[in-house]
Amino acid sequence: MTHKSIEWNSVEREATELLSRYLQINTTNPPGNETEGAKFLKEILEKEKIYCDIYESSPGRGNLISKFTGRNTIPEIILLHHIDVVPAEEKKWSRPPFSGQVIDGEIWGRGAVDCKSLGIMELMAFILLKRSGLFPEKHIVFAATADEEAGGKWGVPWLMENYPDKLKTRFVINEGVGLGLNTETGNFCFCQVAEKGVCWIRIHFEGKPGHGSQPHDNNCVVDMARAIDALASHRFKVCITGPVKHFICMLASEQNFMPEEEFLGLTDQNLSSNVLEKIPEKKLSQILSAMLKNTAVPTVTCSGSKTNVIPGECYCEVDCIILPGSTSEELLEIINEVLTDRGCRNFSIEINGQSLASESPVDTPLYNALEKGFRKNDPRAKVIPYMSTGATDSRFFREKGIPAYGVQMISSVESAEGIHGHNEHISSEHIITGIKILHDTIKEFCT
Ligand SMILES: [Zn+2]
Numbered sequence: 001m002t003h004k005s006i007e008w009n010s011v012e013r014e015a016t017e018l019l020s021r022y023l024q025i026n027t028t029n030p031p032g033n034e035t036e037g038a039k040f041l042k043e044i045l046e047k048e049k050i051y052c053d054i055y056e057s058s059p060g061r062g063n064l065i066s067k068f069t070g071r072n073t074i075p076e077i078i079l080l081h082h083i084d085v086v087p088a089e090e091k092k093w094s095r096p097p098f099s100g101q102v103i104d105g106e107i108w109g110r111g112a113v114d115c116k117s118l119g120i121m122e123l124m125a126f127i128l129l130k131r132s133g134l135f136p137e138k139h140i141v142f143a144a145t146a147d148e149e150a151g152g153k154w155g156v157p158w159l160m161e162n163y164p165d166k167l168k169t170r171f172v173i174n175e176g177v178g179l180g181l182n183t184e185t186g187n188f189c190f191c192q193v194a195e196k197g198v199c200w201i202r203i204h205f206e207g208k209p210g211h212g213s214q215p216h217d218n219n220c221v222v223d224m225a226r227a228i229d230a231l232a233s234h235r236f237k238v239c240i241t242g243p244v245k246h247f248i249c250m251l252a253s254e255q256n257f258m259p260e261e262e263f264l265g266l267t268d269q270n271l272s273s274n275v276l277e278k279i280p281e282k283k284l285s286q287i288l289s290a291m292l293k294n295t296a297v298p299t300v301t302c303s304g305s306k307t308n309v310i311p312g313e314c315y316c317e318v319d320c321i322i323l324p325g326s327t328s329e330e331l332l333e334i335i336n337e338v339l340t341d342r343g344c345r346n347f348s349i350e351i352n353g354q355s356l357a358s359e360s361p362v363d364t365p366l367y368n369a370l371e372k373g374f375r376k377n378d379p380r381a382k383v384i385p386y387m388s389t390g391a392t393d394s395r396f397f398r399e400k401g402i403p404a405y406g407v408q409m410i411s412s413v414e415s416a417e418g419i420h421g422h423n424e425h426i427s428s429e430h431i432i433t434g435i436k437i438l439h440d441t442i443k444e445f446c447t
Contacts, residue, residue: 006132011124012432016107018044019120019431020100023109029084032154034146035062037083037116041123041144048127055163057146057154064144065159065166068130076138076446077366078167079122079438080174080404082148082155082393085111092422108425115175117426117434119144121409122173125438129446138446141169148393151200151353156393160400169402171366173438174394176408181284183256186382189374191367192406194243194359194387195395196291197322199331200352202315203227203339207346209312220314221303223344228298228316230342231335236293238269241324243359243387244291250384257281266292290389294331296320317352321389324357355391358398360405366445370405373441377433409434 027037038054045052045066052066062083070076088097088110095101097110111117126142143166145155159167176192205227207220245267252263257279265271272292279285296318303314320331332349339347361367362385374381394404409430 006128008432008436011128011435012428015120015124015431015435016102016428018123019107019112019117019426020102020109022116022120023100023107023111024098026098027084028087028110029147029149031060032084032146032150033060034083034144034155035060038062038064038144041066041119044123045127045142048130050127050130052142055159055166057158057162061146061154063146063155063159064142065163066126066142068126068136068140068142070136070139070446072138074139075141075169076171077442078141078143078169078172078397079126079442080143080145080156080172080393081115081119081122082146082175083116083119083144084146084149084155085114085116086149086420088424089422094423097424102428105429106425106427107431108423110424112424112426114419114424117431118175118407118409121431121434121438124435125442128435128439129442134443134447136446140442140446141166143167145393151355152393152396156396160396167397169397171364172394172397172402172404173366173370173441174404174406175392176388176406180408181251181255181281183254185254185256186380187378188251188254189381189383190247190386190408191370191383192388192392192394192408193362193367193385194324195357195391195406196324196387196389197326197328197355197357198391199320199322199328199354201318201320201332201335202350202352203318203335203347204313204315204350205344205347206313208310210310212308212310216310218345219310220346221311223347224301224303224314224316226342227339227344227347228301230338230344231296231298231318234296234334234338236295236334238272238292239294239323239326240267240292241387243324243385247291247384247386248288254382254384287389290321291387294320294322294326294334295389296331296335322357324359324387326357328354355395356399358395359387360394360398360403364403366403366441367405369441369445370407370437372444373437376440377436407434407437409437 147154181188205220208218300317304311
């Protein structure tokens with residue numbers, strides 16, 4: 001079966017309907033409830049007579065594994081995505097986040113970009129290969145897992161620990177958590193080959209409790225506010241790591257924001273903030289900025305329970321993201337110093353979760369096949385390897401020496417806005433392009 005004999009219009013309709021239904025299943029993590037999503041995928045796969053199983057790591061936390069056995073029985077490639085999504089602030093959305101509404105070719109819902117759309121693209125590419133009657137040389141696995149958004153404990157690492165054979169593979173295609181860029185010279189697709197490390201911390205503050213009507217100078221809420229402001233205004237040092245240098249150098253010759261030499265100033269500690277300011281695409285500038293340094297962003301606060309009571313303790317949580325080569329210890333030392341310099345007292349820092357930075361090589365047959373797949377479907381496509389600022393499940397495979405590539409099928413800056421934000425949506429046009437790219441890549445690679 002060739003491209004010509006696949007009815008792409010009907011595939012597009014089918015994929016749009018499936019994504020709409022998938023988005024209607026609320027898999028907000030916590031609690032996750034991924035089993036409902038896994039059952040939905042299982043039903044589709046079974047209709048196609050494709051073998052699959054659901055493995056629950058705890059009640060409701062389902063992981064689905066499906067395989068398409070090739071001549072060679074060693075698994076070659078895993079098409080991975082996560083079933084869970086982050087919470088949505090429903091009131092801030094212009095359409096209900098779990099409605100899966102399809103309006104003017106756009107499919108709306110939490111997970112539309114991150115990353116149920118990838119799940120449907122991978123699923124359709126997988127199914128199309130099966131429908132074509134092809135008997136691949138290599139073994140292909142489709143995996144939909146739990147808990148990525150909360151650190152992954154009940155998903156990939158749980159499977160690796162309890163069913164090590166199920167995730168054995170030579171390569172992984174996963175989410176890219178990134179963006180792309182369209183310029184006069186081409187459509188840039190950023191392929192995630194590396195990611196920063198994560199260190200989630202909780203900072204506890206203690207002070208003197210009392211009546212709100214009698215102010216004193218040992219109020220822990222005020223100390224916490226000082227700490228949050230100090231962290232938000234602290235400028236972390238620019239540090240150029242291998243994957244980022246490579247990314248900036250590749251982008252420098254292709255971008256059209258400024259002369260190439262000037263753009264390369266990003267890699268200079270003294271020039272980078274000026275260059276960042278001059279980049280008109282603010283989302284790109286924001287992401288580039290985070291690629292150049294460690295970051296510590298306050299995200300959660302918990303304090304007091306009554307307006308007229310000064311609490312004796314409170315805490316805030318900070319999302320610390322660490323460059324390859326840096327450690328949590330180094331970052332905590334800096335945070336400690338920043339808070340002390342700002343006059344914060346009686347605080348202690350606790351680590352709530354962490355993962356290391358990771359990287360995959362780009363000189364592999366799968367990376368080449370991906371490049372070809374992108375170019376075949378868009379002659380203007382240029383794939384650029386990059387390091388994401390957020391963590392993905394790819395790190396668990398990279399830790400075992402298995403190259404994992406994060407793909408982003410939309411080469412635009414806007415798509416990144418929906419990730420963990422409001423009004424997440426994706427067009428069915430992007431879905432069908434993504435399916436074609438994956439279909440061609442896998443076919444090229446596995447047959
Ligand atoms: Zn994701």
